[in-house]
Amino acid sequence: MAQQGEIVTLAHGSGGRLSHELIERVFRRRFDNEWLRQGDDSAEFRIQHSECRMAFTTDSYTVKPLFFPGGDIGRLAVCGTVNDLAMKGARPLLLSAGFIIEEGFPLADLDQAAGSMAAAAAEAGVSIATGDTKVVDRGACDGLFINTSGIGVIPDGVDISGANARPGDAVIVSGTLGDHSVAVMNARHGFGLSGDLASDVAPLADLVRAMLGAGGVRVLRDPTRGGLATTLNEIAGQSRVSITVEEPRLPVRPQVRGACEMLGLDPLYCANEGKLVAVADPGAAGALLAAMRGRRDGRDAAVIGTVGTGAGVALRTALGAHRPLLMLEGEALPRIC
Amino acid sequence: MAQFDPDRFRDPALAAGLVARIARLAGRPAALMEVCGTHTMAIAQHGIRGLIPASITLLSGPGCPVCVTALADIDRMIAIASLDGVITATFGDMVRVPGSAGSLGRAKAGGADVRTVYSPLDALAIAAANPGRQVVFAGVGFETTAPTIAATVLEAERDGLGNFSVYPAFKLVPPALEAVLSGAGAAVDGLLLPGHVSAIIGTGPYRFIAERYRTPCAIAGFEPLDILEAIALLLEQRESGRTGIANEYRRGVPEAGNPEALRLLDRVFQPVDAVWRAVGALPRSGLGFREPYAAFDASRKFPVTVVPAPEPEGCRCGQVMMGLARPDQCGHFGTSCTPSRPVGPCMVSSEGACAAWYKYGVAA
Secondary structure, three states: OOOOOOOOOHHHHOOOHHHHHHHHHHHHHHHOOOOHHHOOOOEEEEOOOOOOEEEEEEEEEOOOOOEEOOEEHHHHHHHHHHHHHHOOOOEEEEEEEEEEEEOOOOHHHHHHHHHHHHHHHHHHOOEEEEEEEEEEOOOOOOOEEEEEEEEEEEOOOOOOOOOOOOOOOEEEEOOOOOHHHHHHHHHHHOOOOOOOOOOOOOOOHHHHHHHHHHOOEEEEEOOOOOHHHHHHHHHHHHHOOEEEEEHHHOOOOHHHHHHHHHHOOOHHHOOOOOOOEEEEOOOOHHHHHHHHHOOHHHOOOEEEEEEEOOOEEEEEOOOOOEEEOOOOOOOOOOOOO | OOOOOHHHHOOHHHHHHHHHHHHHHOOOOEEEEEOOHHHHHHHHHOOHHHHOOOOEEEEEOOOOHHHHEOHHHHHHHHHHHOOOOEEEEEOHHHHHOOOOOOOHHHHHHOOOEEEEOOOHHHHHHHHHHOOOOEEEEEEEEOOOOHHHHHHHHHHHHHHOOOOEEEEEEEEOHHHHHHHHHHHHOOOOOEEEEEHHHHHHHOOHHHHHHHHHHOOOEEEEOOOHHHHHHHHHHHHHHHHHOOOOEEEOOOOOOOOOOOHHHHHHHHHHEEEEEEEEOOOEEEEEEEEEEOHHHHHHEHHHHOOOOOOOOOOOOOOOHHHHHOOOOOHHHOOOEOOOEOOOOOOOHHHOOOOOHHHHHHHOOOOO
16 A cells, blocks of 8 residues: 555666565556466466467557667567567567657657667567557657557467476576666767667567477566566566576676676666576577577577576676675666766 | 776686685784775675685775765755756765655655766756756765866856856765774774775875874775785785785876876865764865855855754664674664665665665675
8 A cells, every 4th residue: 555645756667676566566456367466578368268378468668868779769669568478488469559749759750760660560570550649748758658568379388487487497598688778878878988889679589489499498588677687586586496697607798897887887787678588497408598599689698597496596706706686676876986 | 098807807716816815814803994885885796705704804984975975965955956946966876865854866756856967067068958047966976076076167167157056065085084093983904995086086195094093004996806905915914014005906096196186176175074974073074165166066055954853763874884883783774774765875875885785685
């Protein structure tokens, strides 16, 4: 229950612990049902009188600046929702798109964002089948907000959920961490960091299809807001297992690591928009990794850790020290000195 | 300049060598204080405590700029932020630091125009873009940050930006170290001195520590090997009895510091008595505006009055910052005080000791 005087702050939208609390305290309490309780990126449901399993998800997109190296809000809005479907192992079919546009917004920018959406949809093999447009007073939104919802079909025999990790399983990431956060922050604040810093925003449905073909995949999750650390904590919690991550095995591009060190950010808590975390049968991990690495969108894939009994996520550092790896708390803020 | 390669400073074999060197010197227990919040974070992040012998205790010092900002200063910044027509520009950390009632973040959610910036020059750009409004920069930081802000003030003067001002809550590191050593803080066997601050002030301002207090000192960088080597240097000084200012961070800290930055600092600011949060007033431990730049002083421009308020009940931030308590010895730690709902500033800042212990799950 909300207490008198409590307000929503930006930290509630960080994807970390406060976001989880907000969902539990308001939305889970008000909407509770069997689909919501699955707790995955998409809700899985069955069409009546049919064996066909579907996945259904929605997400809203706000980003500053709207256009950044590697992508823009349009590409983000398609890829984010496609990826949430893919994380159930679903083949994405159709998307809806809702636009909230601020009075005075340049039509050319809107057209450019829509063009990016069309290109990303083609890349992902989905169609934007329905949509809605609202224009609000100047100041009532920041340029352009986009909401997309998506539905997809879960192929027979595919059972992917955050609750499926088992002790002994291998933990895999599909590529380098932190690229999206650092590129957007650099573009937003004009840090002037050189080196090619570009968002990784990309649809992952094809990669997932290849992974399902290789076999052994039990959990898929895309480490967006809150980063890898938060995602691993979600998986450990949902599956009631522990996870140990080996720091030296984490793929982080040197320029991203350098930018993070300078700004006091941790790549493990930075958002990714074109990467996934997989938990897989250890016997199948080798073939799975080979299948991923054979593709452009999985070429930096790496086994980063293992699942164990117990609870929580731990990190073994490069120097051999162990420490807990906790969920993101509040917002990730750069330091002062 | 060749690109900095952090892996060179995280080499497990070199680390093992340093750990062995430390172990040989750790027969007698030693309490070492890391003065800088960035060291506190690095020690927790890299699990340094788990690598060195248990006889070596690492204590946090008064080196987190957000943490040491007096409650009354935060309350005044919030009061100024809430005035009509004011835009407050601040580094991100300050947004969530609790004052006696609320924070800048809370004021923002309630309608105040509070903007996070990454450089004081961003605040100047906001002032230029909003000539009809007053832009106040929350001036928090040590010797590292203050020269950039002095340069910003000079630029504002040059550009004739009369709607820009800075609320000065800057702090100086050496007076705080003197306070620790003269009895306000824990008894320490060595000081791990801050690399960034020293890059500005050089080694000279620390000499009194070795001369008057005979306490071993080492300036250190922020990579795990930097910190391990500095620990070894401190223990070696203790062993030999020859105390001095060892400079482990020669790649970043020249003996004379950064004369250009010091000139800027001295032109705009002068040392003033300052109140450190939960510690109290320390003579000549802060920076105030020199008279020619008084027009840029937000504390004079907006003379708000705030009701003196006590520190949050049970909060031990003051003792934590002076090495007198570990974060986990505070009754609020991890229960009623978390980074999401901080009681004291040490849990907010990305350089705060409590935040470091919480985030990286440090156990005593």
